[in-house]
Amino acid sequence: MKIRNRRVSALAAVTLVASLALTACGGDDSDSGDDSSGSSGGGGDATSVTFLPKNLGNPYFDTSSKGGKAAVDEFGGTFEEVGPDTASPDAQVQFINTAAQQGVNALVVSANDPEAICDALDEASSAGTKIVTFDSDTNPECRDLFINQATAEGIAKAQVDLIAEQIGDAGEVAILSAAANATNQNAWIEMMEADLKENHPDIKLVDTVYGDDDDQTSFDKTAALLQSHPDLKGIISPTTVGIAAAARYLSTSDFKGKVSLTGLGTPNQMREYVKDGTVTAFALWNPEDLGYLAAYAAKALVDGDISGEEGDTFEAGKLGEFTVDADATVLLGEPYVFNADNIDDFDF
Amino acid sequence: MSTATLDRPDRAVRTYPAYSKPLWRRALLTREFAVIATVVAVVFYSNANVPNFDGPLTMYYLFLDIAPILLIALPMTMIIITGEIDLSVASVMGLSSALIGVLHADAGLSIPVAAVLAIAIGAVCGAFNGFLVAYVGLPSLAVTIGTLALYRGIAVGLLGTKAITDFPEEWTDLAKERIFGDGTSYPTILIPFVVLLVIFVWLLHFSAFGRGVYEIGLNDEAAHFSGVDVERTKLLLFVLSGAVSAFAGLYFTLRFGSARGDNANGLELQVIAAVLLGGVSIFGGRGALHGVIAGVVLIGVISSAMRLQGETVNVINIVIGALLVFSVIATTLLGWAQAFLAHRRAPAPRPGATP
Numbered sequence: 001m002k003i004r005n006r007r008v009s010a011l012a013a014v015t016l017v018a019s020l021a022l023t024a025c026g027g028d029d030s031d032s033g034d035d036s037s038g039s040s041g042g043g044g045d046a047t048s049v050t051f052l053p054k055n056l057g058n059p060y061f062d063t064s065s066k067g068g069k070a071a072v073d074e075f076g077g078t079f080e081e082v083g084p085d086t087a088s089p090d091a092q093v094q095f096i097n098t099a100a101q102q103g104v105n106a107l108v109v110s111a112n113d114p115e116a117i118c119d120a121l122d123e124a125s126s127a128g129t130k131i132v133t134f135d136s137d138t139n140p141e142c143r144d145l146f147i148n149q150a151t152a153e154g155i156a157k158a159q160v161d162l163i164a165e166q167i168g169d170a171g172e173v174a175i176l177s178a179a180a181n182a183t184n185q186n187a188w189i190e191m192m193e194a195d196l197k198e199n200h201p202d203i204k205l206v207d208t209v210y211g212d213d214d215d216q217t218s219f220d221k222t223a224a225l226l227q228s229h230p231d232l233k234g235i236i237s238p239t240t241v242g243i244a245a246a247a248r249y250l251s252t253s254d255f256k257g258k259v260s261l262t263g264l265g266t267p268n269q270m271r272e273y274v275k276d277g278t279v280t281a282f283a284l285w286n287p288e289d290l291g292y293l294a295a296y297a298a299k300a301l302v303d304g305d306i307s308g309e310e311g312d313t314f315e316a317g318k319l320g321e322f323t324v325d326a327d328a329t330v331l332l333g334e335p336y337v338f339n340a341d342n343i344d345d346f347d348f
Numbered sequence: 349m350s351t352a353t354l355d356r357p358d359r360a361v362r363t364y365p366a367y368s369k370p371l372w373r374r375a376l377l378t379r380e381f382a383v384i385a386t387v388v389a390v391v392f393y394s395n396a397n398v399p400n401f402d403g404p405l406t407m408y409y410l411f412l413d414i415a416p417i418l419l420i421a422l423p424m425t426m427i428i429i430t431g432e433i434d435l436s437v438a439s440v441m442g443l444s445s446a447l448i449g450v451l452h453a454d455a456g457l458s459i460p461v462a463a464v465l466a467i468a469i470g471a472v473c474g475a476f477n478g479f480l481v482a483y484v485g486l487p488s489l490a491v492t493i494g495t496l497a498l499y500r501g502i503a504v505g506l507l508g509t510k511a512i513t514d515f516p517e518e519w520t521d522l523a524k525e526r527i528f529g530d531g532t533s534y535p536t537i538l539i540p541f542v543v544l545l546v547i548f549v550w551l552l553h554f555s556a557f558g559r560g561v562y563e564i565g566l567n568d569e570a571a572h573f574s575g576v577d578v579e580r581t582k583l584l585l586f587v588l589s590g591a592v593s594a595f596a597g598l599y600f601t602l603r604f605g606s607a608r609g610d611n612a613n614g615l616e617l618q619v620i621a622a623v624l625l626g627g628v629s630i631f632g633g634r635g636a637l638h639g640v641i642a643g644v645v646l647i648g649v650i651s652s653a654m655r656l657q658g659e660t661v662n663v664i665n666i667v668i669g670a671l672l673v674f675s676v677i678a679t680t681l682l683g684w685a686q687a688f689l690a691h692r693r694a695p696a697p698r699p700g701a702t703p
Contacts, residue, residue, distance in 0.1 A: 056660055056661060056662065057662075080658055081660075082655070082658065082660065082661075083660070083661065084661050085661045085662060085665065086613070086614070088610070088613060089604060089606065089608075090600070090604055090611070090612070091661075093604065094409070094413055094651075094655065095655065097405070097409040097413075098409075098652075098655040098656055100405060101400045101403050101405045101406060101409070101656060102399070102400050102656065103400070113511060113604075113606055113608070114513075115511065115513035115605060115606050116511070116513070116604040116605060116606035116608075117604075118605070119520070119524070119604075119605060179610075180504070180508070180610075181510075181511050181608060181610070
């Protein structure tokens with residue numbers, strides 16, 4: 001008995017060691033190599049901007065950071081991207097603290113929790129760092145500016161309209177979301193529920209499941225969803241990781257073509273599923289533009305061109321002029337619908 | 349039995365030394381000291397080479413970050429020395445965090461009352477683990493991997509998708525307050541940690557209970573026959589583990605001002621990794637708390653320094669994972685090397701013994 005116990009413990013130790021080592025191999029972000037100048041922090045004259053996405057290894061944030069880096073290169077600042085490997089607020093706090101220690105000029109964050117990272121942001125702010133949130137906001141008093149990718153109403157409506165069109169405005173649908181606490185996801189889901197109830201009485205939302213923005217979890221949740229709801233006609237996945245995993249499951253299952261899938265996805269991830277007929281159309285904004293705009297907004301804050309007051313205007317390079325709305329928010333634009341006709345025009 | 353040996357009249361004419369090695373070798377040439385030396389080396393290196401590492405905030409944030417790991421590592425060390433393991437600690441933290449949120453926001457209890465209740469429930473969670481391991485005789489790996497999912501499930505079930513964030517300022521500030529005023533590096537969480545550290549050091553290294561813990565790890569049947577209450581010892585350790593984890597959950601909740609069911613997800617890996625890095629044998633029977641504390645600090649310092657260098661979390665994980673693998677391999681290699689040298693030095697008696 002004792003010996004068996006020890007073997008089990010030894011097995012546990014090996015598993016543990018392996019998992020620590022292997023989690024490191026999870027995300028492959030080739031961008032991280034070329035920001036060698038970033039570690040010098042906020043010492044020199046150049047504006048130092050640090051991007052802190054929800055997690056690394058997420059293609060969506062790889063793209064937004066690419067846009068951010070392009071903007072920072074345009075105005076001659078130093079760019080750095082840091083982030084945790086899982087989308088949790090406590091892991092993000094460590095990186096916010098690090099930015100405060102380095103004294104960077106601006107921190108561009110996509111928040112994993114609207115409240116939990118607030119104190120850390122306040123500390124960074126009192127150390128002189130300008131805080132810009134994008135994609136997922138914190139409480140308004142914790143940041144200087146929020147770059148809104150699209151209005152929640154616009155996003156929710158675009159997805160509901162797409163699924164209604166694809167399933168003939170009647171039948172059971174389900175939602176595959178990211179983490180249960182994700183600010184933006186929950187706001188959209190609430191509005192989709194309201195929109196469905198009001199404008200699409202024949203569509204019934206039967207379930208909302210959470211794939212935690214993890215490919216395998218989302219894949220498994222899709223499989224479970226289709227098993228527990230045999231009459232399901234459509235799935236909405238308002239997260240890029242979720243929709244790609246769901247499409248991968250659908251494309252190899254008997255449900256291909258019978259269950260419609262839409263939501264928010266990136267063209268590169270969804271290209272093969274749009275071409276093989278698994279997915280007809282999906283929506284998104286351009287995350288590269290979002291990162292680009294966030295970087296220019298950070299620059300404008302650091303230079304003192306804007307303070308986050310309603311009505312402030314600033315130039316954002318190739319995107320033109322933007323105006324700050326109420327609650328220190330800047331809106332990128334309307335969501336964009338991708339389908340088989342236009343998907344090849346995009347590469348992100 | 350031991351008293352009988354001591355009473356033998358020939359004890360005074362013992363012809364061999366009490367220890368095979370002098371004191372300095374026993375104190376310094378150990379696994380624990382190697383970890384401590386590595387910590388010192390990494391701190392010196394980082395101070396010299398990592399920009400902003402010598403800043404006033406570094407140590408303060410470092411302590412805030414590693415505090416929950418430091419706390420839970422104390423009971424975890426004792427559990428692993430008995431040859432068991434507790435994988436459910438992070439889930440108990442999450443459960444305690446969710447409970448404090450629910451009890452404070454929905455039931456209207458004050459923070460101290462909610463905290464005491466949460467720690468009591470943490471102890472109950474630990475007692476459940478301990479009962480199944482010690483009295484039912486199930487392997488702790490299977491039991492605690494089950495309760496890892498169970499307690500986390502309850503935690504997420506309690507709060508669902510929401511996070512409770514309206515905690516009173518004075519309590520959330522207390523979790524981050526500095527002991528010696530502004531500008532110093534020591535947050536208040538170190539006070540309960542030092543108190544617990546003193547208790548655990550006494551318990552493990554200076555009490556009969558602690559000797560029993562080592563004996564169980566080396567051979568639990570022998571421990572049983574020499575009068576150690578194996579079952580009660582194990583039960584008590586799991587109860588301690590549950591209570592301390594719940595306290596760490598309280599700290600976690602107040603530090604981030606946010607009670608969520610998924611708080612501290614995956615922290616058990618960091619705790620166990622730090623304990624093993626600190627020289628505790630996963631097979632039980634070997635290890636010491638000063639090594640474990642050094643192990644926790646080492647992981648914290650390396651992550652902190654590498655983050656300041658702008659390394660991504662993947663690179664940090666690779667380094668820490670490699671360090672852990674290396675430390676485990678090093679112990680084994682060292683053991684082989686010693687056995688090999690001992691064999692070379694004294695080859696005569698062995699062939700003589702076989703015929």
